[in-house]
Amino acid sequence: MINVLILGGDGYLGWPTAMYFSSRGYEVTVVDNYFRRNACTELDTAMLYAIPTLIERAKLWYELTGFEIKVVIADLSESESMRRLFDGRLKYQWAINEKYSGLPEILIHYAEQPSAPYSLMDYKHADVTLINNLRVTNNLLWAVKDYSPDTHVIKLGTMGEYGTPNIDIEEGWLDIEHKGRKDTFLYPRQASSLYHTTKIMDTDLMWFGVRMWDLKVTDLMQGPVYGIETDESQIDHRLRTIFNYDEVFGTIVNRFIVQGCVGYPLTVYGGGGQTRGYLNIKDALQCVHKSAESPAKSGELRIFNQIMETFSVNELADTIQRVGLNRGFDVKVSHIENPRKELEEHYYNPVYQGLIDIGVEPHYLTDDVISDMFSIVEQYQDNIRTDVIFRGVKW
Amino acid sequence: MINVLILGGDGYLGWPTAMYFSSRGYEVTVVDNYFRRNACTELDTAMLYAIPTLIERAKLWYELTGFEIKVVIADLSESESMRRLFDGRLKYQWAINEKYSGLPEILIHYAEQPSAPYSLMDYKHADVTLINNLRVTNNLLWAVKDYSPDTHVIKLGTMGEYGTPNIDIEEGWLDIEHKGRKDTFLYPRQASSLYHTTKIMDTDLMWFGVRMWDLKVTDLMQGPVYGIETDESQIDHRLRTIFNYDEVFGTIVNRFIVQGCVGYPLTVYGGGGQTRGYLNIKDALQCVHKSAESPAKSGELRIFNQIMETFSVNELADTIQRVGLNRGFDVKVSHIENPRKELEEHYYNPVYQGLIDIGVEPHYLTDDVISDMFSIVEQYQDNIRTDVIFRGVKW
Numbered sequence: 209m210i211n212v213l214i215l216g217g218d219g220y221l222g223w224p225t226a227m228y229f230s231s232r233g234y235e236v237t238v239v240d241n242y243f244r245r246n247a248c249t250e251l252d253t254a255m256l257y258a259i260p261t262l263i264e265r266a267k268l269w270y271e272l273t274g275f276e277i278k279v280v281i282a283d284l285s286e287s288e289s290m291r292r293l294f295d296g297r298l299k300y301q302w303a304i305n306e307k308y309s310g311l312p313e314i315l316i317h318y319a320e321q322p323s324a325p326y327s328l329m330d331y332k333h334a335d336v337t338l339i340n341n342l343r344v345t346n347n348l349l350w351a352v353k354d355y356s357p358d359t360h361v362i363k364l365g366t367m368g369e370y371g372t373p374n375i376d377i378e379e380g381w382l383d384i385e386h387k388g389r390k391d392t393f394l395y396p397r398q399a400s401s402l403y404h405t406t407k408i409m410d411t412d413l414m415w416f417g418v419r420m421w422d423l424k425v426t427d428l429m430q431g432p433v434y435g436i437e438t439d440e441s442q443i444d445h446r447l448r449t450i451f452n453y454d455e456v457f458g459t460i461v462n463r464f465i466v467q468g469c470v471g472y473p474l475t476v477y478g479g480g481g482q483t484r485g486y487l488n489i490k491d492a493l494q495c496v497h498k499s500a501e502s503p504a505k506s507g508e509l510r511i512f513n514q515i516m517e518t519f520s521v522n523e524l525a526d527t528i529q530r531v532g533l534n535r536g537f538d539v540k541v542s543h544i545e546n547p548r549k550e551l552e553e554h555y556y557n558p559v560y561q562g563l564i565d566i567g568v569e570p571h572y573l574t575d576d577v578i579s580d581m582f583s584i585v586e587q588y589q590d591n592i593r594t595d596v597i598f599r600g601v602k603w
Numbered sequence: 604m605i606n607v608l609i610l611g612g613d614g615y616l617g618w619p620t621a622m623y624f625s626s627r628g629y630e631v632t633v634v635d636n637y638f639r640r641n642a643c644t645e646l647d648t649a650m651l652y653a654i655p656t657l658i659e660r661a662k663l664w665y666e667l668t669g670f671e672i673k674v675v676i677a678d679l680s681e682s683e684s685m686r687r688l689f690d691g692r693l694k695y696q697w698a699i700n701e702k703y704s705g706l707p708e709i710l711i712h713y714a715e716q717p718s719a720p721y722s723l724m725d726y727k728h729a730d731v732t733l734i735n736n737l738r739v740t741n742n743l744l745w746a747v748k749d750y751s752p753d754t755h756v757i758k759l760g761t762m763g764e765y766g767t768p769n770i771d772i773e774e775g776w777l778d779i780e781h782k783g784r785k786d787t788f789l790y791p792r793q794a795s796s797l798y799h800t801t802k803i804m805d806t807d808l809m810w811f812g813v814r815m816w817d818l819k820v821t822d823l824m825q826g827p828v829y830g831i832e833t834d835e836s837q838i839d840h841r842l843r844t845i846f847n848y849d850e851v852f853g854t855i856v857n858r859f860i861v862q863g864c865v866g867y868p869l870t871v872y873g874g875g876g877q878t879r880g881y882l883n884i885k886d887a888l889q890c891v892h893k894s895a896e897s898p899a900k901s902g903e904l905r906i907f908n909q910i911m912e913t914f915s916v917n918e919l920a921d922t923i924q925r926v927g928l929n930r931g932f933d934v935k936v937s938h939i940e941n942p943r944k945e946l947e948e949h950y951y952n953p954v955y956q957g958l959i960d961i962g963v964e965p966h967y968l969t970d971d972v973i974s975d976m977f978s979i980v981e982q983y984q985d986n987i988r989t990d991v992i993f994r995g996v997k998w
Contacts, residue, residue, distance in 0.1 A: 374786040
């Protein structure tokens with residue numbers, strides 16, 4: 209069996225990824241320190257529904273499918289916790305077979321603080337974001353170098369690393385001609401939040417490791433993900449992923465659908481012309497899996513732009529409003545003063561072909577997809593706390 | 604009086620900078636946690652001569668010149684230590700006038716782990732470098748934003764951020780035309796050590812602060828500095844700066860002169876075609892001072908390439924050998940296997956005009972300058988430990 213190690217296995221993408229690989233015959237180990245859940249508690253950002261612990265989920269998954277997902281509860285910003293995953297000292301918090309799975313062929317790195325507003329609440333949350341994200345990535349870099357340089361590392365970057373440049377966004381690299389000479393560089397990056405800036409730094413760290421120690425790295429420049437259900441969570445609703453709908457941890461489509469469901473006007477920041485690339489959570493899993501199936505080579509930092517289509521905020525709001533109204537929800541749209549410093553009208557033309565070329569088959573944000581999300585959210589309508597949706601983190 | 608705050612005021616550049624500004628009528632405060640000294644002790648990297656504590660130096664400076672340099676001993680990677688410099692809670696460890704100097708007009712940020720080999724000794728030293736450098740810079744960013752956005756921040760970058768690209772190195776920025784459209788970006792950067800990578804990250808952090816909060820930042824992309832004596836240290840030898848001659852903390856010219864002085868063959872790594880830009884410590888001080896005299900504007904990240912001339916390692920070795928032999932030293936040159944992964948032959952054509960344009964008058968690495976360095980090093984010849992010069996940190 210191919211051994212997959214998922215760092216941040218309790219998160220919005222982490223747990224669905226674990227089930228996705230597990231159901232396809234991989235030997236999966238998940239590691240998490242419950243950072244995201246604890247942050248939700250600290251900040252009083254509600255979840256749409258309660259989720260079982262990672263161990264409960266793994267047990268349930270085993271009962272329902274016969275597949276084992278081994279669980280490690282550990283803070284990977286501590287270097288020894290990271291190294292223990294590789295050097296044989298590891299003890300699982302839960303496993304059917306307690307024997308060490310061995311060095312991972314594939315390592316998927318999600319173990320980061322993933323929210324722009326969180327990173328800019330104040331200097332303390334900035335510090336948590338910067339240090340957690342950089343420390344985990346650096347610990348990973350050294351553990352892979354020291355113990356397992358053949359492991360294919362798949363890490364999440366973000367399209368936000370590129371910002372909104374006035375030229376086309378290529379997939380990771382840019383050929384530059386200057387004063388009659390040529391070279392190829394990482395595509396120039398300037399992010400519009402501190403969180404997104406830590407992802408630039410992650411890329412820099414891994415690129416250093418690739419050049420110096422011939423590591424194998426795939427860096428997925430992902431856009432905002434939407435969606436709740438995946439094929440695996442359809443087996444039992446208790447397998448559904450963590451779902452936030454507030455400004456800090458709720459991504460825009462997810463948040464807008466919850467807002468629409470309870471008559472809370474969709475909060476469009478400023479003009480609403482901000483354009484980004486989006487993808488369905490099912491495609492996020494597909495992208496990671498297809499990347500795993502055709503790994504990067506030794507000494508290669510392979511970068512894909514992980515989006516399936518682009519929308520402006522206004523387009524998202526209008527589409528979700530239209531579908532919601534058709535479903536009988538009282539969906540309003542409200543333009544509020546932009547709490548962020550960002551361009552509200554800008555050029556945006558990213559390339560996103562690499563993942564299609566390795567076999568990803570896109571799902572799009574159709575009316576049916578939006579309608580299905582309304583249906584699931586509606587089941588939890590009584591849980592929705594309108595007081596925590598908008599917080600107004602400014603930068 | 605103009606108030607200058609120097610973070611990392613005990614280091615190779617920090618203390619000479621403090622004296623330089625103090626003797627020119629600025630009100631100077633230095634902050635340090637003795638990281639560098641402690642690291643020298645930990646790693647057993649000798650100093651050419653013992654140096655007094657920061658408080659001893661400040662007292663001596665006051666006795667000899669009548670100028671006060673206030674001293675704070677603090678670890679600025681702790682956010683409260685940084686914020687205390689701005690919010691009035693500050694207590695000086697030594698000062699003549701114990702009243703708070705007030706918010707700094709000028710802040711000079713040297714408070715970083717500055718060695719490439721240190722950063723790559725192992726995962727622990729990598730972590731110390733990454734976390735110290737990023738945390739101090741991030742704490743600085745937030746303290747300036749929250750308390751003193753008009754402060755002109757002068758920080759040290761490094762020419763190493765650019766690496767050795769196959770196109771000309773501009774001063775910080777590059778205009779790019781791509782598929783018929785244009786934009787201007789930070790010059791693409793890829794460093795050849797983890798330390799140098801942290802400096803790329805520093806630049807990213809400050810650039811974020813400049814764009815979001817209109818901070819005023821000058822980023823000095825400095826090459827390796829050489830030299831011992833400055834005009835201020837000539838007053839009394841006890842005012843001389845910390846001087847290392849080992850592979851970890853000794854910069855190449857300083858190290859080669861010490862090696863030449865004791866007949867330890869100059870250690871040229873590999874082919875010796877590695878070319879970099881260099882400057883005299885006197886010019887490093889001039890550059891910072893001239894930058895302070897003509898500050899960056901609000902919302903400006905002003906970048907200068909802080910070098911005065913370029914040399915290959917072979918050119919440095921040959922020149923130092925020739926001058927040393929003329930002085931009667933037994934200077935040999937030895938090509939050893941390169942412990943680093945770097946290009947030994949490469950294109951290198953950096954622009955370095957901005958600092959000249961604001962009034963810096965370069966000193967060059969003349970035979971007289973080298974000869975004077977031999978003279979000072981010779982005074983301490985009995986202190987030199989040949990066993991600590993070469994350590995062989997590999998990457």
